Amino acid sequence: MRGRIAVAAALVLLLGGCASTPTSKSTAVRPSLITAGPEVRTATGEAARRAAEVTAAWPGSAAQQAWEHGYFPLQDTTEWPPEGAFRDGADKAAYLAGHIDLATTLPVSVSGTTEVTFADGSRLALPQRSAKAVLDSLTRQRSACATGCDTRLTVTAVQPGTTTVATSRGQAVIPVWEFTITGYDRPFRYPAVLSQAPARTTPVPDPAPAAGATTLRSVSADGLVLTAFVPHGGCDTVRPGEVHETDRAVVLIGRTAPTKSGRPCNDLLLSTPVEFRLSRPLGARAVLGLADGRPQTPAPQ
Template sequence: MRGIRAAVAAGLAVAVVAGCGGPMGPAGYDRAETPHARAVRLAAAWPGSASEQRWRTGYWPLDVPAEWLPADAFHNGEDKAAYLSGRLVLRGALPQTLSGKAEVVWADGSRLSLPLLSADRVFRGLTQGGAVCSGHCDAVLTVTGARPATRTVRTSRGAAVIPVWEFGVAGYAAPFTYPAVAAERLPDGGPSGPGPGSESAQWSGTSADGRTLTAMVEHGGCSEVLPGEVYETDAAVVLIAHTRSTARRGEACPAVVTAGPQDFRLTRPLGSRAVLDFVSGLPQAQQSGQPVQGG
């Protein structure tokens, strides 16, 4: 993962809210507690909490990608290799920002001022932490400059217009675009949930009708994923992933962790309800992990 993706995902220059053991919700657990009972407790603690207030009043994007790529990215393998390994050279000037602040604007007119990710910071992120080059290692992409623009994205408070940077790249008519603000950061949650076999599922997609959530479920080399569960209230949804050991006595399990998608069916569309992490109790943002092309 290139530097800018990691930077955006981490929420650079962000405000940190209270931990899950306090107003964020009950992260602690009783090992005798069943997965269903934990989900009930997490969902019950969410409405009216200080963290829900922050969720409803701050900037918490639900599906903002780390980048919007042009529809024709990439022209060839050389360009793709150069981009993924961070081999970009600047042949133009980047905008110099003065205030260090930017505004997010919602459909109802409400506004929130947040730290600006400068064009220079975004560019440096693109050139750092790239994938190891495995071919076409002499190719580079030439960045000709950047300009400010906006994009409409989904947040916990509905649609919002955010500032972005549009970077010109030689040979591409459409820009490579990146958010100019980061989400307010949610803190780390508390200890793990109630024992092996019940785990978090990372929300990664929503069906068009809002009734099915897709989530990534991790499992080890000697385990398998079982059908998951959903616990729902009017305010929150908790996804519960289940796994089962497939290890045999004396068998050495591969030291690998893989993740695969699983669908969780809701009784009604998700709407504005928060998707709470089963382990930490924190609200999740939808994480596709994929760049968006076009537009």
């Protein structure tokens, strides 16, 4: 969260030098993906110097110790809908609007804790995310209902299950809650445990202005291409990004340039997904934030 705040602050500085017209604050828009080229683009300049400081502070830091012994998913674990969901647009609209009714009893944990099991057999006990917390997140309105507003979905059963996810410690089996919804043969699954909050790297240099900072979005199956959001102003052009790599960590650097259009710049803050190609698969290496040195896990999409 602090990393994202730093990014937002940097955007304000970024837009300060651009002629602007008064507009109301706008929600970020995500234009089309900028794909990675066939070659690695190595970081240069001041951003590369900052990235080197960040990666040098990583080995032996408290954040690295937590990364190697905690639970940090490297994929989006927000939810796992059944294949083919949804049956129609009305069902999807109802789901996104939180029009969900409960027609069963929710299971309750006695201990309030659960376990994540890693590929090496080690286990980590963590606070359990309750089935009620999942239901509350589903019924809380998440988007306006434009069509199919009369449709409601009914949960008829909730039971514990497991799924496998990629983490900073390799593959791990995590607990999930499986929600059976009327009309669907397979359940909707939600994590019963949440990622731990990455610790700050110490002794990392003081947080720097976030020019070039990015937010990790996803990691390709082969670990060679990372996709990250690059923040920028409405009068900027997003260019292919650069990468700083070590044997322990990776820092992604977004690149933007003012658009010479002769038109005034508005106050719209944008966030464009950009692909970054690595020289070798990411593996167990951490993706560190350029501004704060914190390890990043994929942002929910």
